[in-house]
Amino acid sequence: MPLLHSGKVRDMYDLGDDLLMVASDRISTYDAVHPTPIPDKGKVLTGLSVLWFGLTKDIVPNHFLSATDGVPAEFRGRGLRVRNLKMLPVECIVRGYITGSGWKDYKATGAISGISLPEGLQESQQFPEPIYTPSTKAEEGHDEAIDFDETVKLLGSEELAAQVREVSIAVYKAVAEHARERGVILADTKFEFGLDANGVLTLGDEVCTPDSSRFWPADSYEIGRGQPSFDKQFVRDWATNSGWDKNPPAPEIPQDIVEQTRERYVTAYERLSGESFGAWLDRVS
Numbered sequence: 001m002p003l004l005h006s007g008k009v010r011d012m013y014d015l016g017d018d019l020l021m022v023a024s025d026r027i028s029t030y031d032a033v034h035p036t037p038i039p040d041k042g043k044v045l046t047g048l049s050v051l052w053f054g055l056t057k058d059i060v061p062n063h064f065l066s067a068t069d070g071v072p073a074e075f076r077g078r079g080l081r082v083r084n085l086k087m088l089p090v091e092c093i094v095r096g097y098i099t100g101s102g103w104k105d106y107k108a109t110g111a112i113s114g115i116s117l118p119e120g121l122q123e124s125q126q127f128p129e130p131i132y133t134p135s136t137k138a139e140e141g142h143d144e145a146i147d148f149d150e151t152v153k154l155l156g157s158e159e160l161a162a163q164v165r166e167v168s169i170a171v172y173k174a175v176a177e178h179a180r181e182r183g184v185i186l187a188d189t190k191f192e193f194g195l196d197a198n199g200v201l202t203l204g205d206e207v208c209t210p211d212s213s214r215f216w217p218a219d220s221y222e223i224g225r226g227q228p229s230f231d232k233q234f235v236r237d238w239a240t241n242s243g244w245d246k247n248p249p250a251p252e253i254p255q256d257i258v259e260q261t262r263e264r265y266v267t268a269y270e271r272l273s274g275e276s277f278g279a280w281l282d283r284v285s
Contacts, residue, residue: 023041032246038261039258050064052171060193182272192205
């Protein structure tokens, strides 16, 4: 199959009318891919995305077609046949809790992506309502936070920009509610949207995975500090404290960090889906 694009994690292949999206076990921090893979990571991302595509399909159409039909045997579990979209040049970030770069920006300016916030918020505190804090999609280097007016300029339409914002928040709320019922907090997440052949806004890429989201165990949640997580933050924390200067090339990841990261990803799948990770693999094998 012709390879159309190879990203930090996903490879896109041409299936003629459709695309094959394959999630690898590669992992990146600070926009650099580490040479050490995380076993089964791509299969976790794919299984969770399928879960959320099903949960949110009545909120917004998505590009998912099949996890088996048209997916070669060697890619089962990590590959999806999807519709081809004209992707929008905006990363659609929704935050339900103040953490990460949002917490850093708030401490410095009292705002996130141009949204002024109340004084006195504490780290990991929940917002009264989720906020939409988009960013650019950088081909190289780091994405840059932007405000709503800048998304209007990038998308060329205030109506489309408003629709993207509303749908992003609606999808976040649906997933967050599902997760909370299973003892997991969805602190924040990132979506990507495109337009289909008829110009209809469509959810693409991955949805609410441990790569694109922060998942916290609800039973240990406590305002005023960072939280343990079921996501890439564990590797990001290791990378931050490793002495690496955050410029490519990224360093090898120690085996114990690899094993603990895999365990976190699989735990995220099993808690959120309510089934064993093996059940997903059996279903698509």
